Amino acid sequence: MSIIRPYGDTTGDGMVQVSFTLPIKHSKVADGAALQLANKMGMEPAMVVHSKPMGDDFTFFVVYGQVNHLVDVDKVQVVERDFPLLTPKEANAVIKETLRRPLVVVGACIGTDAHTVGIDAILNIKGFAGEKGLEYYKEIEVVNLGAQVSVPSLVEAAVTRGADAVLVSQVVTQRDAHLLNTREMSAAFREAYPAGERPLLVAGGPRFDESMTTELGVDRIFGRGTTPAEVASYLVHRTTAKEPAA
């Protein structure tokens, strides 16, 4: 069935739970304002089941109700894996055969972001979720620049090392830091490289929308729960396809 609705305890009941704060003193009017918001979100009927004053200026609400929206599953657009998932062995073999030299990957947390656990999970031998990281791949040369790397030094490292792919991680998202930094990064690469020659640009982090590649000027985005093999397979797929086997 491609048209679905939220399910509370009966098919089609459309029930959802919402919580939020309004900058308004706790009162009946505040409850009414919460209800108005719920209605605007498409919840009808909606019940304000909890409203709690937080000081004189704010009230916190929990609202339950039925949304009248339908979800059309056929219209869902997701970035599905469009490349074969390779084992390290297979990935190494393809690189050896087609590139005939190690694939060079430069990775970093850019901007002021210092959350390296995510990019390390992808790059370090130790890996993630039981899979070894890219350093484990014999045919991949990994340059992990670590945390808080400025965009100019990233570009410089990519150029010096002859990077085939650049991997950047962004975990801090407050005030859209991750979007600003990623855009700054891709712009710098566009400037630094002749058209068509820049390395593959890959961004990753738990709060990215994977479909925003075009807006951010990167080739691919990986979200929460990404595993090293997915990234390796993607890199192999994209870098070896460009250079057809001799």
Add this chain to the structure above:
Amino acid sequence: MSIIRPYGDTTGDGMVQVSFTLPIKHSKVADGAALQLANKMGMEPAMVVHSKPMGDDFTFFVVYGQVNHLVDVDKVQVVERDFPLLTPKEANAVIKETLRRPLVVVGACIGTDAHTVGIDAILNIKGFAGEKGLEYYKEIEVVNLGAQVSVPSLVEAAVTRGADAVLVSQVVTQRDAHLLNTREMSAAFREAYPAGERPLLVAGGPRFDESMTTELGVDRIFGRGTTPAEVASYLVHRTTAKEPAA
């Protein structure tokens, strides 16, 4: 300020939290479907921060995001108290002076509902939230029929006792039980009494929408947290106003 938005950690950020289940197997497409729903609720951007398979057919989601709706506080319609709040002493005095006989109140949990704690909180001497219940009022005669009272027996009791007001409680709301029962009740009273002579009909319970009086055919609805004095004051206001002081 009459136009407000939800507040996460900055004025105007519009942030809300939503959770729901979709009847769909856990997958990337399911996450996308959750995002579609959030978008339809006006959340944009939205992040699916948690998605958990529940068996093969359901997935639970937690979504955070920014709603683009504005709440116009001036447009909020609430049923505010439009009568003076009286102490038991004052209420008794008004009844004595204007009605010149005790005010008769018949109360019950109707239908199959057996949740008497709410109506007892209003009627029993013990009361609620530190306020004594209606039985404490010397000039109010309370007939509490208890739980699971059928509509015909309620009407009968109202007629026999000469009720000035009938108070019904409805706590079970699954499948709109409270709405169905209340409508059935008001219709029965319309039939049993000549126009203009039926007692005041008051419904109460934690999940009522207080503004639905017309749809439900009652004079007043009291929601969660109602106190006895509010109810007594309302009854005095409405029943004594009808019969002008001699």
Add this chain to the structure above:
Amino acid sequence: MRLDLDPRTIAQARALAAKVGDPIVEMAKKHTTVAVERATLRLAGLAGADPDGTPWVNHLVDAVRADVGLEHGVALPVWQALAAHDNDLSRLAEEAAAGQVTFHLPEGAEAELAAKHAREAVGVGIARLDASRVERERMIAEIGDAPRKPWIYLIVATGDIYEDIPQAQAAAREGADIIAVIRSTGQSLLDYVPEGATREGFAGTYATQENFRLMRAALDETSRELGRYVRLTNYASGLCMPEIAALAGMERLDMMLNDSMYGILFRDINPVRTFVDQRLSRQIHARAGIIINTGEDNYLTTADAVEAAHTVTTSQLLNEYFAKEAGLEDWQLGLGHAFEINPDVPDSFRLELAHALLAKTIFPDAPLKWMPPTRHMTGDIFKGYLLDGFFNLAGAMTDQGILLVGMMTEAVVTPWISDRDLALQNVRYVMDAAGRLGEDFHPAPDGFIANRAREVLGESIDLLGKIIDEPNGLLDAIADGTFGLMKRPADAGKGLEGVAVKSEAYYNPASTILEGEE
């Protein structure tokens, strides 16, 4: 983990409970009810309903009653009449409903013959109870049992058996050891058991034989899939208590809500009716190997959990007495209690531990049923989720037998599928992370917890003493509002018209067999 309470004090409490309970048992023995008689007919194989939904057992009992009264029981008149109707109970019921049969009370040899036939017919039903019990034991041996205590007890309550089934299966897969199908509001006051598969209960699904069968079959399937036997629970409560017990026994339900006073207090059912119905229902449960769950938790939804703690203990002692008298064994006594103290009360969690340990200490061999917070749950689902976590912790620390899983939406809706999933996750975290914390938990012999437990036990002993002093003992206490603050006089309440004092000629093959008189 047990508290160091004086065993003599506990023995004293038990003796007082026996003294309170004994006159009630005597009274129960002297009466029968329409439900008792209908249950007998159901055990004899009479099922089904007329096109309007009135069960044949109701038609038949009503017809007998109209002709000869209820006081002799229906067995003799029915089996006397049956010979002339091809020995077909359904046909007899149909014709009786159509007014085509006149019943008589047989005497002498005729009566003996009728009794013999009745006994044989009811014996088939009792054999079905036995067979279900054997089948349950076989399945548990074959498939495996719940892996650990407490057993995880989850509720489904959609109102539609066909929605309940997948939800129950999902809950079992997520870790439930026991599934309870909550009944529709109002069923307890129906003086008949509805028929067939049902889809429109309010806040619960009707208890019917067919619904029992469907759900048990579905859970058998899931049990095999999971490699552990998932138990099924329903309610032997309300005006049809013994009938539902019979249906549950025959359809292999595993546990039943069955309290000696719940119907009186919370459904305003006549006390005599309840005590009579209760006795047969418990005899059936005893035979069918069903675990009963008592309803002391309910008191704390209307009375304060600290002030009324001793009424819970008192009621547990009474429930134990009545249960044992009816033949139930310790392992079948899911005595209820609950985590219902106002969370704003200082030391509320330690008070809960004291109450829970008291029960465990008095009833060490009973699988106590630990009920979650409901009354102080609010629309604040986060706080509710936390409270449920502490409820789970108290359950683990005090070694409860059956853990009814609390729902964060308690104050809002009947549980959603996700509520159950989240609730089970809560249980799992607490059990895995802190399940063995009991090892490090040693309330001082004269500390806060032990003293509180002693205080409650003392109050319970006082209360039992007071009940004994009433002219009509427990019936007066119930009339006074002792339990759950509800006042229920013995001569009022629903279903009283369905009670009769047994005559000299009274004969009921079901109780005869169940009491082992042959």
Add this chain to the structure above:
Amino acid sequence: MRLDLDPRTIAQARALAAKVGDPIVEMAKKHTTVAVERATLRLAGLAGADPDGTPWVNHLVDAVRADVGLEHGVALPVWQALAAHDNDLSRLAEEAAAGQVTFHLPEGAEAELAAKHAREAVGVGIARLDASRVERERMIAEIGDAPRKPWIYLIVATGDIYEDIPQAQAAAREGADIIAVIRSTGQSLLDYVPEGATREGFAGTYATQENFRLMRAALDETSRELGRYVRLTNYASGLCMPEIAALAGMERLDMMLNDSMYGILFRDINPVRTFVDQRLSRQIHARAGIIINTGEDNYLTTADAVEAAHTVTTSQLLNEYFAKEAGLEDWQLGLGHAFEINPDVPDSFRLELAHALLAKTIFPDAPLKWMPPTRHMTGDIFKGYLLDGFFNLAGAMTDQGILLVGMMTEAVVTPWISDRDLALQNVRYVMDAAGRLGEDFHPAPDGFIANRAREVLGESIDLLGKIIDEPNGLLDAIADGTFGLMKRPADAGKGLEGVAVKSEAYYNPASTILEGEE
């Protein structure tokens, strides 16, 4: 509640930590850094920045360094030059920035005079530290203190000081005893302290003198309103550690995050730079009566909390050693540890209790800082809320001094106003309901909990032994990835260029005064 550990083992661990720490202190004494010199100038009253935001202290230190190097300290060159510039430090800095001053290293009597003036000027700053300390004590005496332990510690992190203020006040009203203003990402790597009130941090608000002042003033107001002194916390961490310590001391902050190794491990700051900066910053904190918070919790965000438990203990012992050496007293040591064990690990809660009790037993007089789960928090906010509840419970049961309140949205966003409110409600429930559960909690002397604690202490002793055996002791251990799995060699990392080996002529009035040499 303490564990029964052999005091000789604890003494042995402490002795080993001293042996590890001593060479680092010796090294620290031999070096100075740009931040140490800037801090000295700040204490002497030099504040403000040029129109581009570069502080005058940076201009002045850079100019001195360019002319005479850093190795003699800036005090002598600056106060020698100052006489010729109306004794106005700001003017001197401005002119130096414009290239209009050439600095010299004075000698003999000239040097002595410069030193005297420098000492006087810095003395004014030190007096301000003293005055703040007295003022704090006065206010606490007058207004009242936090009503109970643990102190409730809450974070604000909007990035905008003017949003932070109302949120902090709201949090205090809801029950926070301590407000921490989280810093913007990136500030720790700035080699200067930003100026003025700021409104655009990322995931935190810049630490500036003006922001400190504004927030402290707002909290003073709220403290009076609430009748309890609400403490304020910030970070003396990163490349400007001692400068921020000086500003915090002068603006009456009450606690500061200040770890001996955090900057090295998590910000890749050069180890020498960090140890030198750290020593002065701690001397300032000691004088100002500020409680430091160390950062052992951070190790468990990158290393596994069970495997690496002993690195936490080891680091606590080292932090204690360095702190005491710098003059801090036990009551000022908010040693960090955290509830970061994977909740899927069996008995995880009891392991947490073991770790928490170990710290409490080793450091009975320190106000331990108990940090909430972060790493295993997910987008499942319900599970997170529960986990935070058990974190709170562990804090209560093991008698922690400072409880950093966990947020259900940890894995999602920086805390929302409602997250804080819900989190405080969680703390309140746990403390009120189960806060005294410790009384009933008695891990067996050879049970799971005590054995685990002994195991961790043993591993920590082994590790300290191994560090002593390294040619370059702690510096080698840090280079090897011993802590938080981070490898940080002593000759790499940020800020190394700001370090200099002290010359014979080195003079710094701040350390002279703080070390009590006069």
